[in-house]
Amino acid sequence: MTRHPTGRGILLTAGLAIALAAVAVPFYWLVIASTHTTEQIFGSPPPLLPGGHLLDNVRSLQESANFGQVLVNSLLIACLYTVCAGAVCTLAGYGFAKFHFRGRDPLFGLIMLGLIIPAQVTLVPLFTMMADLRWLNTYQAVIMPNLALPFGIFLMRQSMAALPDALLDSGRMDGCGELRLFWKVVLPPMKPALAALAIFLFLYQWNDFIWPLIVLRDGASYTIPVALASLQGLNDTDYGAILTGTSIAAIPMIIVFLALQRHFVSGLLAGAVKE
Template identity: 60%
Template sequence: MLTGPAFRVSPRGQVLLTGSLLVILAFTVAPLYWLVIAATHTSHDIFAGAPKVVPGGALGTNLSNLEDSVGFSRVVLNSVLLSLTYTLLGGIVCTLAGYGFAKYRFRGRGLLFGVLLLALVVPTQLTVVPLFKMMVDLHWLNTYQAVLLPNLALPFGIFLMRQSMRGLPDELLQAGRIDGCGELRLFVRIALPTMRPSLAALALFLFLFQWNDFLWPLVALREKSSFTIPVALSSLQGTFNVDYGQLLTGTAVAAVPMAVLFLFLQKQFVSGMLAGAVKQ
């Protein structure tokens, strides 16, 4: 029955709703659980008999083999440093660009924002060849700037911050200007503190984007010592033989921290993604 802005669910409906959510949760968590369990078994044991549901004793062996194969500790460090640097630099670029689109009136603003929206629908694969040619001309292949710089102005990040910044009252900024605040101080002291949920969502999105990025680092990086986790794991897949114990262990190491991070920051992430969605 409809009562005001919310729906009142009957006891039977609550049971059905709860049961449905539990089933969906089980289907969602089961692959991650199996991944963690499989990471503790050898490649032979993973496919021997029924799917494993209890931990094995091969985790240490898999980690040792993984270290010997690709230098996994160095690979994890590469991914952490690249992801943190990209989150910081990309966050600055996307936030400044979003603030400019939302709060400044200048010639060509609509055209530039239209180009930004078009960039959202361009497949990443179409940009690989031009970017590769550009990196060759700049002599940046196999360098971390080749991985970081092309995606700093991420269209979705700019769009997210632009939508969030539109909810910031113009009167608040105008009052700051009357009090003598410069534009940079307005941005740092007034705009940013009000955008904390959106900044948290942007930071999480940028970190996950760089952490999981595979195609461009695969093209830009050539030496094993500079590989990121996705690229290093792909190198474990041989033509005739694949050690799934190592592969699944590396995947679990890469996936589980991200799942935990999202669980702790899901409230800020959802709040930031919804910021600007409702007109005040």
């Protein structure tokens, strides 16, 4: 039997189409604008088809911001941060989920307070610490302060809480040490949660602007958001170059998400329902 679309189905399809357009149209215009000059971008009517100035914008971007080096800086910082922060959040989540020690719950509650404290509150003390350590204008100044990210610890703790304690007890009875138990028994079932955590950490660091702007002083060590912001002048701004840089900056985020999307939703839902 042929099923005809109902009114509810038509409304749902129309709503999804509107949501898709709201997401796709700005991204499409970003890509199109990156192939035009500033004058063409602000022309009337605005450009809707690709232009012929993409290479000119890339060349201007490289000359103005040394964008090749900036891209390498962002990739290196984001990858190092994802690995290091992922390790810290995973170990902390395992400890809070599977170990019982005095003050565990109050300490976890204290960490969760970090979710409601604005990041701007910590900028001054963190900057003072980086200056005392003589880490200003270094990668470690960008990476180290946010390794123990509260949301990452919360995500891994909730995911690992759903892991059966009997599985860990059987591993200990077989003679596994804690590190081997963590590596061989705990981590394999956590792949979806780890994928979700990796996406979140990479995007968090890749898009971070305020903290790198404060601690990075040399243009050769800038990340992409800081470098693009530096291209905005008081009297003259090359929006073609800025939009080209923004388009290029979106590519690694898309690649990371597409590579890990299969695990993303299941990773976020891991631990939401306990048997």
